Amino acid sequence: MSQKSFCCLLCCTGLFFLFSLLDASARQIPGHDLPVPETASRQLQNKIAEGLPAWWKETPATVEEWQIFRNKRDESARQGLSPLLQALDVKYAAGKMGGVPVYTILPARIPTRNENRVLLHLHGGGYVLNKGEAGLGEAILMAALGGFKVVSADYRLAPEFPYPAALEDALAVYKTLLKSYQPANIGVFGTSTGGGMTLALILAAKAQGLPVPGAIACGTPWTDLTKTGDSYFTNEQVDNVLGGYDGWLRSAAKAYAGSHDMREPLLSPVYGDMAGFPPTILAAGTRDLFLSNTVRMHRKLREAGIPADLVLVEGLSHAQYLHLGPDAPETVYYFRQLGDFFERNLK
Amino acid sequence: MSQKSFCCLLCCTGLFFLFSLLDASARQIPGHDLPVPETASRQLQNKIAEGLPAWWKETPATVEEWQIFRNKRDESARQGLSPLLQALDVKYAAGKMGGVPVYTILPARIPTRNENRVLLHLHGGGYVLNKGEAGLGEAILMAALGGFKVVSADYRLAPEFPYPAALEDALAVYKTLLKSYQPANIGVFGTSTGGGMTLALILAAKAQGLPVPGAIACGTPWTDLTKTGDSYFTNEQVDNVLGGYDGWLRSAAKAYAGSHDMREPLLSPVYGDMAGFPPTILAAGTRDLFLSNTVRMHRKLREAGIPADLVLVEGLSHAQYLHLGPDAPETVYYFRQLGDFFERNLK
Numbered sequence: 001m002s003q004k005s006f007c008c009l010l011c012c013t014g015l016f017f018l019f020s021l022l023d024a025s026a027r028q029i030p031g032h033d034l035p036v037p038e039t040a041s042r043q044l045q046n047k048i049a050e051g052l053p054a055w056w057k058e059t060p061a062t063v064e065e066w067q068i069f070r071n072k073r074d075e076s077a078r079q080g081l082s083p084l085l086q087a088l089d090v091k092y093a094a095g096k097m098g099g100v101p102v103y104t105i106l107p108a109r110i111p112t113r114n115e116n117r118v119l120l121h122l123h124g125g126g127y128v129l130n131k132g133e134a135g136l137g138e139a140i141l142m143a144a145l146g147g148f149k150v151v152s153a154d155y156r157l158a159p160e161f162p163y164p165a166a167l168e169d170a171l172a173v174y175k176t177l178l179k180s181y182q183p184a185n186i187g188v189f190g191t192s193t194g195g196g197m198t199l200a201l202i203l204a205a206k207a208q209g210l211p212v213p214g215a216i217a218c219g220t221p222w223t224d225l226t227k228t229g230d231s232y233f234t235n236e237q238v239d240n241v242l243g244g245y246d247g248w249l250r251s252a253a254k255a256y257a258g259s260h261d262m263r264e265p266l267l268s269p270v271y272g273d274m275a276g277f278p279p280t281i282l283a284a285g286t287r288d289l290f291l292s293n294t295v296r297m298h299r300k301l302r303e304a305g306i307p308a309d310l311v312l313v314e315g316l317s318h319a320q321y322l323h324l325g326p327d328a329p330e331t332v333y334y335f336r337q338l339g340d341f342f343e344r345n346l347k
Numbered sequence: 348m349s350q351k352s353f354c355c356l357l358c359c360t361g362l363f364f365l366f367s368l369l370d371a372s373a374r375q376i377p378g379h380d381l382p383v384p385e386t387a388s389r390q391l392q393n394k395i396a397e398g399l400p401a402w403w404k405e406t407p408a409t410v411e412e413w414q415i416f417r418n419k420r421d422e423s424a425r426q427g428l429s430p431l432l433q434a435l436d437v438k439y440a441a442g443k444m445g446g447v448p449v450y451t452i453l454p455a456r457i458p459t460r461n462e463n464r465v466l467l468h469l470h471g472g473g474y475v476l477n478k479g480e481a482g483l484g485e486a487i488l489m490a491a492l493g494g495f496k497v498v499s500a501d502y503r504l505a506p507e508f509p510y511p512a513a514l515e516d517a518l519a520v521y522k523t524l525l526k527s528y529q530p531a532n533i534g535v536f537g538t539s540t541g542g543g544m545t546l547a548l549i550l551a552a553k554a555q556g557l558p559v560p561g562a563i564a565c566g567t568p569w570t571d572l573t574k575t576g577d578s579y580f581t582n583e584q585v586d587n588v589l590g591g592y593d594g595w596l597r598s599a600a601k602a603y604a605g606s607h608d609m610r611e612p613l614l615s616p617v618y619g620d621m622a623g624f625p626p627t628i629l630a631a632g633t634r635d636l637f638l639s640n641t642v643r644m645h646r647k648l649r650e651a652g653i654p655a656d657l658v659l660v661e662g663l664s665h666a667q668y669l670h671l672g673p674d675a676p677e678t679v680y681y682f683r684q685l686g687d688f689f690e691r692n693l694k
Contacts, residue, residue, distance in 0.1 A: 048374075312638075315639075333646065
């Protein structure tokens with residue numbers, strides 16, 4: 001063996017030990033079977049038993065690949081609307097506010113206390129999914145189960161329109177609502193990306209000197225677009241809606257952020273300043289890949305002195321209350337908690 | 348092959364397929380490395396990196412085995428007291444209330460608003476651990492970080508004294524406090540078993556026609572002594588305090604329940620009737636084996652119309668706020684949330 005190759009061997013051995021040390025803190029979790037929880041409803045049990053969607057590991061990159069991916073997912077979301085509309089007595093109509101396409105959803109009956117109130121809905125879908133009516137399911141559930149008029153913003157999507165397009169559209173709709181409603185009578189809500197956008201909207205409104213709404217609700221919000229937060233790791237493959245970060249989700253974060261640092265607060269609101277936020281309710285599931293996204297934000301709000309409520313749903317994966325049908329106990333619980341919160345906190 | 352053994356083979360094959368079907372709903376989670384979360388404090392990161400305690404899989408059965416097990420654990424808990432007492436300005440004294448040994452802990456200064464208030468502390472330890480001063484750490488932290496007078500009940504332990512001994516002792520101390528304090532000025536709190544006992548105490552007080560306290564706080568409470576609840580499975584070996592249910596924890600549940608059905612509400616309060624409960628704050632960690640114990644109880648309280656607050660701590664395993672030292676951000680956050688809650692809800 002030459003002196004050079006001996007040095008090389010020494011060096012490699014040293015590096016090997018170094019990496020072993022660095023990795024020593026990671027815990028080895030052995031492979032195991034995870035049963036369907038008996039504490040979940042029948043509807044949730046069935047959904048959990050379906051396992052993970054095969055497409056969670058897809059990584060669209062080009063605009064064309066994203067469009068193919070979106071068309072498939074959105075088609076499936078639109079098919080989910082019919083059973084909702086059959087079960088729930090709501091009407092909706094398309095329109096525009098501030099130049100942005102919106103849907104206005106009205107339940108059959110609005111209780112007197114909610115007559116002067118409106119909820120702005122920002123749908124989820126990683127900034128890349130849920131074009132048009134594909135994003136309406138949550139808005140319909142909230143209108144029907146909560147008894148509110150809901151305006152859902154059909155904001156522009158990435159990768160065709162990266163940050164800040166989606167947020168600009170949400171702001172344009174919010175500004176339009178401010179012309180007809182007292183800020184204290186407006187609530188804003190959304191799930192996942194829609195929850196993150198709800199928080200970003202408040203940050204943007206503060207920066208522009210706009211009044212903040214009376215209350216907001218963030219279902220399992222995407223508050224950190226980077227893979228930071230424990231549940232990105234602990235709930236990988238435990239969450240059977242998202243599966244994990246290292247699939248289309250990572251690609252979606254890149255597609256939306258574009259050249260921006262993902263830790264900018266308008267992209268990852270967990271890095272923002274929470275002073276002046278309105279009362280906020282946050283919710284997630286115990287199996288949720290975004291559990292840490294939710295919990296970290298809840299703590300930030302509390303430590304800033306903001307009234308921040310937290311609801312957790314047993315056995316639920318990310319945003320799964322949107323996929324169980326309107327009668328599932330988890331769905332009813334989620335939307336009732338949000339409805340009660342808005343009723344207590346809106347003027 | 349005889350006809351009989353052929354039948355036998357058929358039967359076995361049938362059973363095999365049946366079990367395969369039954370098991371088909373369980374998800375196979377592949378083995379993986381779980382990194383130490385960057386979103387945890389340095390103190391929590393160090394604790395997580397220590398991994399699981401080797402003894403979580405021990406299953407003491409006889410009184411002698413339990414005493415050996417308890418002596419080791421309690422010795423370690425007592426050693427943890429000195430750094431707490433050095434860091435925090437509190438004094439404590441042993442005494443008796445209603446025939447039960449107690450410790451009264453006084454911080455150096457009690458804020459005026461807390462002068463007429465007292466907190467009853469029920470320590471954790473699976474009904475089998477934390478005899479005497481070994482159970483005092485949490486009471487000292489609460490007294491010092493919250494500014495309250497705390498009375499900690501040194502209740503009888505299993506297996507020597509199974510159910511309902513521990514609960515009877517807690518009730519005897521509570522009844523004694525009722526002689527000197529207005530119920531609305533009394534708070535009750537505890538972690539793990541102490542959180543479960545806090546809930547059971549309210550159920551027992553209601554049954555005996557006693558007034559309930561002004562507010563209660565349950566840290567990651569043991570609300571279901573059976574292995575029911577999703578996080579018993581999802582957080583096995585993710586939680587590095589408890590490890591899993593199938594070790595000393597299962598043995599402790601048996602030792603305490605004795606001949607009773609573990610689903611009796613005074614043993615597993617998640618099966619109780621929450622009507623008439625006082626305002627309750629519940630807390631747990633995202634890695635907590637008792638996450639479901641906490642979340643299921645929170646939902647039951649909310650659905651019964653009880654003001655029930657929920658706090659979750661990023662990256663934290665079961666009751667880990669008791670093991671990080673009084674300066675750890677997670678510890679400060681936990682005890683501040685409890686302190687604020689008692690200040691808002693006690694008279």
